[in-house]
Amino acid sequence: MSHVPVVIAGGGTVGLATAVFLGHHGVPSLVVERRPAPSEHPRALGISPRTLEFFHEVGLGREMAAAAVRSAELWRAEARTVAEIDRTPAPSGRAAPPAASAVSPEVPHGHYPQNRIDAVLLPAARERGATVEFGVAVTDVAQDADAVTVTLSDGRVVTADHLIGADGIRGTVRDALGVTTTGPGEIGDVTMNILFDADLVGAFGTMPVMTRITHPDAPGILLAVGERRWVLHVVFPEPEPSPERCARAVRTAIGADIPVEVVSVLPWRAIVRMADTFRRGRAFLVGDAARAVSPLGAFGLNTGLADAHNLAWKLAMVHSGQAGDRLLDSYHDERHAVAQLVTRQALLRWHDPRLHWDPAAVAERRAVGAWNASVVVMGHRYASSAVIDPVVRVPSTEDVEACFDAAPGSRVPHRVLGGADVSTVYLPRSRFAVLTGPAGDDWCAAAGRTAAALGTEVRAVKLDAPTAASMGLQPDGVLLLRPDAFIAWRSRGPADTARLTEVLAAVTGRG
Structure with a gap:
């Protein structure tokens, strides 16, 4: 029976990031992923400045910048088809180009499909001491006061000081730990995620990063996920549309006769569910294994990566003897509270997307308790044993800069030090x-x-x-x-x- 410091169940984006963050702190891990290879589907796209700070900290700033998709412009359109997009709105109607930020040293270079993030994280995890294995899953978990015993699908039994469940909402670790969940579960319709290649920029000149397609035969959301690669999220009347039906929907959404190659199709449905505890003894839950939220707002991936970042430094300090076990309790106290906030905010947007997309909807957000998206992602506060006299209430739910007031429990304000060019x-x-x-x-x-x-x-x-x-x-x-x-x-x-x-x-x- 072999022993490793940490076993991570799940080699998706959050699991790989957990391994990178642990390795950055000198803690090796074993990552096991049930899929045979990394997913080619882009899935989430929006990465916040705070998440980019994590990657900069571990030396991956340049690699993530290189992974960003820049071929589409950072604005959102609505049209019957791609061919009918109004490409002549005033500049004020589009997102401003990236500029120096008052709240973070990091500015997104574009948008970041998860498959591109994974392509950076996988070698980075291995370079930092992680062993990553695909086609292997955790099938059983047992623990006592001294160790966690993990049974793998290939018959191996591994002991570890700690186990991290990053195996998603339908993973095995949470159930093996006996952790219950709360939430409505599946919401909305089954959506087909159609990944395809087409030279839309060459055909139309400019393309927004996101387009809401209103054609009655292919209503959905079109997203840019590569230089010539796109995803159409569309709901079909039939439960299992054929490949030909998916290809026809793509051509209908484009509205012009240009070559299209459908790469693959992935059905998905929004799930809202949260684990009642993020820690059970020597085991922890991160990402969708801890909580899954509705997608509008791009909160899910950013929240999962923040889980991984929060847990990694605390585990590393305990492993090195610089902290006591009580520090690990603060992981649940801090991240569970954030998960509750994010879930509530995502559901408000699910029912009324204008709360998210319209900067002018301040009164509407205030009326229902919705926060500006930047405050949700970056302005939240921590209250736990790892903060002395925390100031929990945020100064503003609209102005994220106001939230960085140097209060205990908040992230330190971003200031560039004179002569040092460091934040x-x-x-x-x-x-x-x-x-x-x-x-x-x-x-x-x-x-x-x-x-x-x-x-x-x-x-x-x-x-x-x-x-x-x-x-x-x-x-x-x-x-x-x-x-x-x-x-x-x-x-x-x-x-x-x-x-x-x-x-x-x-x-x-x-x-």
Whole structure:
């Protein structure tokens, strides 16, 4: 019986990302995926700036930028067919080109189909110490106080310190752990995801990244997923349309006689369901295994990758002896609350898409409790044992920049440090960090003493006066940043080594 530090059930995007994030922190893993190979279907497309921050942190910023699809323009159209798209709206009617952001050091270079993300993550996971096997599934799980025993479909039995279920909404790990779920389950109609090749840009000159097709014989959503590759999401009256029927729907949606090659067809149906706990002993759930949400809003993939990022640094600290087991409880406390928020917001959009697509629908969002999408993805707060005195209420549900106010439980505000061309978001370098003002020499010294006392690496960074002031930080104040750049603690008082040590011990589950 072999032993590995972590077994990850599921080698989709979230499972592979979990392996990359763990490997970045020095923790090897075994990833098993029941499918024989990575999926060629693009599935989700929208990646948030926050998710790009994760990839930058682990050294994959350039690779992800290269994977982005840039052939279609970043705007949304509605037309009877592709041929009838109005390509002459005023520039104000289209999305602005990417520009420097006030809230993140990362700006999307295009859109990011999951198959392209997977093509980056698979070799990256292996380069960082993961073993990834396809055609193998987890069939049974048992655990005690010391280890998790995992039975695989090929007959092997593996023991691990921890197990991560990333095997999707219909995976085996959640049920094997006895974790119950809550939610309505399947909603809406079965939709056919028709993947096809066609030179639409060459035929029509410009193409939006998303088009709502209103033709009565092929109503659906057309998405750009490659330089000459597209997906048409369409609902058919018949339950199992033939390949010829799918091809005819594509040609109808295009509305012009140009060559089309259907690559494959994947049926799907929206599912809304959430695990009642994201931790069971030494096992954890991430991504769709933890919660599945309705697709409008592009919240699902971003939320799953944030699950993986949150769990990875905490597991790594426990494996290295720099944190206690209590830190792992904060994974459920933080991510389950976010999952509840995201599920609620996605369902509101499912019933009224205008809440998502119309920037002017502020009053309508306020009336039903809907948040601006950027606040859902980036502005949420954490409240757990890994945050001291969290400020849970967001300052605004519309203005994401207002949510980055340096309150405990929020992600640190993005500020570019003068002369260094580095964002405050990246200052922790995957470790704990103390940020202090220009008069914070004593806090820097306290950080060194705290690191030595606890055996936990703590960076100390002194900010210049304008940067500190812009974050509401007094000249001798301090922020304690977690490895994920969330603020664990804020103090406006003079340096206090004993208090800093007490705080860091509590945050890392040893206090």
